Amino acid sequence: MKNLVILISGGGSNMAAIVRASRQQDWARRYGARVAAVVSNKAEAEGLxxxxxxxxxxxxxDHRQFAGREAFDAxxxxxxxxxxxxxxxxxxxxxxLTPGFVSHFEGRxxxxxxxxxxxxxGLNTHQRAIEAGCKFAGCTVHRVTAELDVGPILEQAVVPVLADDSPQSLAARVLAQEHVIYPQAVARLLSN
Structure with a gap:
């Protein structure tokens, strides 16, 4: 069985989308895969x-119980x-995540x-897209490398930036697409 471990810090809506897809599409039978565990750095994370x-x-x-990133990541x-x-x-x-952690799970x-x-x-992506005058925004599934948010792209989805968009309204449309493409990208990796 191919085990998936999902890491969350909050509501876990993308985790839930992956879990639902894994059940609806019977990943256990199709890919010999299952969501084995969900790990959070916050005990109050709703997704748990x-x-x-x-x-x-x-x-x-809890990352706050560790002296530094390296100890937590280890x-x-x-x-x-x-x-x-x-x-x-x-x-x-x-x-x-530290380079050592990323290296340990390289390719996975x-x-x-x-x-x-x-x-x-980085952060504040929706505000920055609106301020830059972007006509389109979206989301990206990517492999993680030691450099933040620059790993090879696996999947993307595009949404329009509307004239009256706030960061919150744009975020909601983008999140709906995240729930579609993240399970797709995971399933594609499992099928290889």
Whole structure:
């Protein structure tokens, strides 16, 4: 069985979209794959409740309990390795990962970013797209590398930027597309 470990920090809507797709499309039969665990750096992350309701193992590792990034990432890697992951899926995991962590999971670590990379890496992507006068925005699934938000692109979706858009209204349209393309990208990787 190919195990997926999904990392979240909050609501976990992309994680939930992946879990739902895995069940609806019967990834266990089609790809020999399952979501084995959901790990969060925040005990109060709402997505943990959804994962538990689905019978998925959950783990919490509070980054504030560690002296630095390296110590946190080393322990996080140990927890993830306990599930023997084929893929480690970042789904709103709000931590910049150390090069050692990224290297450890090289080729198995993916992320979704709320912009059309390479444009608007980092935070506040929707505000920045509106301020730049973009006619289109979107989201990108990409492989994770040591450099933030620049790994090879796996999938993208485009939405129009409307004249009356706020960062919140644009974010909502982009998020709807994230829920479509992230499960697609994961399924494509599992099918290889």
């Amino acid at each position: 409740a959804f994962a538990r309701e689905q019978g998925i193992a959950t783990e919490v590792l 322990r996080l890697a140990q927890i993830i390795d306990g599930y023997d992951p084929a893929l480690v899926v970042l789904a709103g995991f709000m931590r910049i 670590l993916i992320n979704i970013h709320p912009s059309l990379l390479p444009a608007f890496t």
